[in-house]
Amino acid sequence: MNCSRGKVARVLAQFTPHDWLEFDWRPTASLKRWLAMLFITCFLFLIELGTFYLKFILWIPPPHFLCLARLLFFLLAGGVSMREMFEYLDNPQCKKFGRQSWVVTAIVITEVLIVCKFDWETVTKPLPFHIVLVWASIAVGIVLWTIYQFWFKRFILWGQKKNVQSTNKNK
Numbered sequence: 001m002n003c004s005r006g007k008v009a010r011v012l013a014q015f016t017p018h019d020w021l022e023f024d025w026r027p028t029a030s031l032k033r034w035l036a037m038l039f040i041t042c043f044l045f046l047i048e049l050g051t052f053y054l055k056f057i058l059w060i061p062p063p064h065f066l067c068l069a070r071l072l073f074f075l076l077a078g079g080v081s082m083r084e085m086f087e088y089l090d091n092p093q094c095k096k097f098g099r100q101s102w103v104v105t106a107i108v109i110t111e112v113l114i115v116c117k118f119d120w121e122t123v124t125k126p127l128p129f130h131i132v133l134v135w136a137s138i139a140v141g142i143v144l145w146t147i148y149q150f151w152f153k154r155f156i157l158w159g160q161k162k163n164v165q166s167t168n169k170n171k
Contacts, residue, residue: 023086031150036089038142040082043108047074050111057119077104 027037051071060066077100084098116123127135 025086025089028149031146033089034146034150036085040085043105046108046112047078050108050115053115053119053122054111056122057115074104 025033025037027034051067054060054070055062055067080100081098081104084101088094088097088101
């Protein structure tokens with residue numbers, strides 16, 4: 001490497017992974033994977049909500065270094081945790097979650113308990129009706145889609161395959 005640009009690229013390449021893995025989550029491949037994706041989504045919502053609740057309850061100003069440190073921690077630990085979750089869902093030999101997933105789960109549960117302990121009044125305030133209506137319709141839509149995708153659709157396809165097989169035997 002004769003030029004400085006090549007040397008800089010070589011130095012920066014030292015901080016990248018040896019190789020990149022391609023992840024294909026296939027969320028609708030099975031009911032287990034679908035429910036895991038819903039759980040992950042709700043968990044991420046809980047982490048984001050915890051950011052605002054903890055700032056409000058503990059009176060931490062937004063530019064404080066603890067807010068940035070918490071978000072940076074969840075960025076780094078969450079990446080490893082997601083990798084472990086993918087391994088659990090994708091690898092048939094993997095029978096349990098990894099350690100990092102359990103640590104992140106314990107931290108989020110602890111944060112939820114802190115929020116509930118120190119500001120129960122805010123947590124238990126009733127939501128406006130239009131917000132309840134939106135979330136209820138989202139929940140009903142997800143439940144109906146799940147029932148259609150993993151039960152009705154499979155039974156309909158199974159019945160069609162059975163009819164095709166029986167007509168082929170009669171010919």
